[in-house]
Amino acid sequence: MPKHVVFDVVGTCVSYSAFFSRISSVLGPRLLANNITPKLFGFAWMESSEREFTYLSISSRYTPYKQVFAAMFYRILWMSGIENPREFATDAERDEIVSSYSELELREGVQETFGMLRDAGFTVWCLTTGDVERVRGYFMKANMDMPLENFRSCDGMGVAKPALAAYKPLFESFGEEEEKWFAAAHILHRFKGAYCSVYEKEDCRELFGVDMDVMADTLPAMAKKIIEASK
Structure with a gap:
């Protein structure tokens, strides 16, 4: 059979090690200066993205995960305690971290x-x-x-x-x-x-x-x- x-x-x-390592190399010192560990930030970013991805799917508004993931970046910085996320990091830095998924x-x-x-x-x-x-x-x-x-x-x-x-x-x-x-x-x-x-x-x-x-x-x-x- x-x-x-x-x-x-x-x-x-x-x-996910390469993803967490990329966060450390791109944003690590800035995150740690705000008492945020790169791994915890990365986990919060992934998990929140998974939630929104799932909600969109079950509400018949399916959106590819990569698109959801990129969009959630600044929100998670804000929820992690960063007062001005778009001054803290740039789109280019976000995209560099997102690209680590291919690695x-x-x-x-x-x-x-x-x-x-x-x-x-x-x-x-x-x-x-x-x-x-x-x-x-x-x-x-x-x-x-x-x-x-x-x-x-x-x-x-x-x-x-x-x-x-x-x-x-x-x-x-x-x-x-x-x-x-x-x-x-x-x-x-x-x-x-x-x-x-x-x-x-x-x-x-x-x-x-x-x-x-x-x-x-x-x-x-x-x-x-x-x-x-x-x-």
């Missing part, structure tokens, strides 16, 4: 994880909200084999994860009796799932009210548990 594992990409397979790198263990799953008979897929060219670029830059035909994006559908409609086309493309897993570093969906705490550290199960089929602290450990659970 065919077996599939669909991976979330950015955050799960790809680390994100795969997390340690991704190649091992995908290799173990493939050796165990799984087909590995990637499902992203971003554009496939950029997201596949993370794998190509790491010289890792990830076929273009195994990438899917919900960006062109005008819907964003975690809406079920974002997952539905790919999962419905699999046979009804085929084994289907979704692997991510966040708990968002109701499919047979595997959670890795490599990004969030805390799973907050008391909030989501769900126990995943597989939970692990590293990507390779998650792959081993998926393989074991499928036997």
Whole structure:
């Protein structure tokens, strides 16, 4: 029986370290002078952008994440305590930081994880909200084999994860009796799932009210548990 594992990409397979480093290099001293750490600012910027991106999507006004992300920059500086955000930073500095998304790198263990799953008979897929060219670029830059035909994006559908409609086309493309897993570093969906705490550290199960089929602290450990659970 065919077996599939669909991976979330950015955050799960790809680390945000390059993004946080770029904030440090561009704005770090100014942020720290205002008692704002670059990583916390970056996290607040991403999370607020994700919220607005999701709200726009569910209110039928879908807007690509990159556009939302850039627009939120000065608001988050203001909410972080910067009195005059547009005097504190420039559009060019914002754009330089935003461009670092193209320089994100795969997390340690991704190649091992995908290799173990493939050796165990799984087909590995990637499902992203971003554009496939950029997201596949993370794998190509790491010289890792990830076929273009195994990438899917919900960006062109005008819907964003975690809406079920974002997952539905790919999962419905699999046979009804085929084994289907979704692997991510966040708990968002109701499919047979595997959670890795490599990004969030805390799973907050008391909030989501769900126990995943597989939970692990590293990507390779998650792959081993998926393989074991499928036997």
